[in-house]
Amino acid sequence: MTKIVNQLTSKMEIGSPMASLYLLGNPDHYTSHTFTPFYWQNYGNKIIGLSVVNDYVFRPKELEHMNLYDFVSHYDNSTSLDDVSPKAYYFIKEHPFCKSQMIRLLPVKKHTIPNFIGATLPRKDQGSREYYCKTMLTLFKPWRTGKHLKAVNDTWDDAFETHKFTDHQKFLLKNFHIRYECLDANDDFFAQSMPTDSLRL
Structure with missing residues (x-):
């Protein structure tokens, strides 16, 4: 009781x-x-x-x-x-x-x-590098048309590498990627914890 x-x-x-x-x-x-x-x-x-x-x-x-x-x-x-x-x-x-x-x-x-x-936002270490650079420039570089984001003969990667991001923007870019790092760590942990026999299936 x-x-x-x-x-x-x-x-x-x-x-x-x-x-x-x-x-x-x-x-x-x-x-x-x-x-x-x-x-x-x-x-x-x-x-x-x-x-x-x-x-x-x-x-x-x-x-x-x-x-x-x-x-x-x-x-x-x-x-x-x-x-x-x-x-x-x-x-x-x-x-x-x-x-x-x-x-x-x-x-x-x-x-x-x-x-x-x-x-989801593109990640910097996988997928299309051009798409990632285009997305980040769209967020952090002032623009009214696409011509303001990069020169006609430049790639998105060229424009991304030459753009001067502020310290705060660099902090945000780093934080955007933390989500993917957490997912990768979770996948690694799951793979390591799986029994060997299950992986063979």
């Missing part, structure tokens, strides 16, 4: 986040950053139309030297023309909604982390 009572008591215990959720209406989980859904392939494939790609391609002149990663992280693109914030900017005239929308710089505490949605 004592064991049964002890088990029932443990089932009745709840953690502080759960208690806070029920009693105070607070969220049941916390993160150090806010994440923004980022359909990155649209930009890599340069799908131009009535889409979010336009917001970057036709970004305000004040943001001419802003790369795509920072643009997604630091700006709110759903601001109306009624916004009187000093950090709100007009899209250039080629933007289909330049007469009805502006873009606003978010306060530092509201900066977000792009959450890459769609296919």
